[in-house]
Amino acid sequence: MDTFLNDEYWSQRYQNKQTGWDIGEVSTPLKAYFDQLADTSVSILIPGCGNSYEAEYLLAKGFQNITLIDISAVLVERLTEKLQFYIEKGSCKVIHQDFFAHHGQYDLIIEQTFLSAIPPTLRPDYAKQMYQLLKPHGKLVGVIFGINFEGGPPFGGTPEEYLPLFEPYFIPVVFEQCYNSILPRAGNELFVRLDRR
Template identity: 65%
Template sequence: MLNDQYWSQRYENQQTRWDIGQAAPALKEYFDQLTNKNSTILIPGCGNAHEAEYLLQQGFTNITLIDISGILVNILQEKLRFHIEKGSIRVIHQDFFEHSGSYDLVIEQTFFCAIDPNLRKIYAEKMSELLNPKGKLVGLLFDCNFEGGPPFGGSRAEYISYFEPYFTLKIFEECFNSIPPRAGNELFICLESLKKIK
């Protein structure tokens, strides 16, 4: 079962082979062209939060991190204490599927591949629910298969079937600036919520 205990044990034992030790180049490039530093940003399954640290360095002021691992959340709350006290970021110990909020941007970086594949349709629906109208889901998905899991792989065609009912697929293509070990095995996505303004 992929619960708090499972993930906390992985972090305690440093079994985090999905962690590349820095913000992904493709995401850094995307962040660098954003102009509204007050955008509400969510990073679910945030892991070691390299993307969040990069965003903070660039002056973003409204970031929310969620992770199911209590141990990891404690580490991050200590590590990011200054920014938490400043109000630029909050770190929540929670199951993503129980989260509520409204965001302009959700960042996907190795969260989708870490959940049970049976939850992927619900993931797409939940993302749509959390995003403001015209809000975006941006990130990286593995375009390959793995033995066992997590991580769990898949294909572009499979993923599109989950997202099409809820999003306009602005970009859904092979990532051109993956880190070398993942070259050719990642998709970069930029999906815009179809949710109507009430």
């Protein structure tokens, strides 16, 4: 299980271009959500950020307070180079860290394939950590897989499995199948907006 949580495993996957989860652009359900956000000063965390197309999109729209975390040193080095302009400007931070060791307070946390990268046994810790990282009235928003996979990662699940994990900490405002997934993921994604209790 620990294999999926270490730097070596994920860095090797990036080095070998074994990144089947990477769609090469901002996810369409998240893009639609971002396009209705008006306050560009909100503090945003993207854990397990991957290649951070979502962050690039938000930064290009003028968002000023984005923090990216990933456990892969290889990826963090690439992102630091790619996002150097925004890092120097102070609108973006890229941190090499285990999500479960992170401390901070955010208005909004974006979920995009991160939940599917961690073993299901850690999902209760994931929900609790998300709660602790959000400010009062903060939101956890994103896209999670609504199907099960053999083996893993990715690790999938169903709404019936996910909801009990989140309900102690969050009010599920939206928890439904995405209507605007990219074609290869159509019918397999859930859009979630969870408001911190």
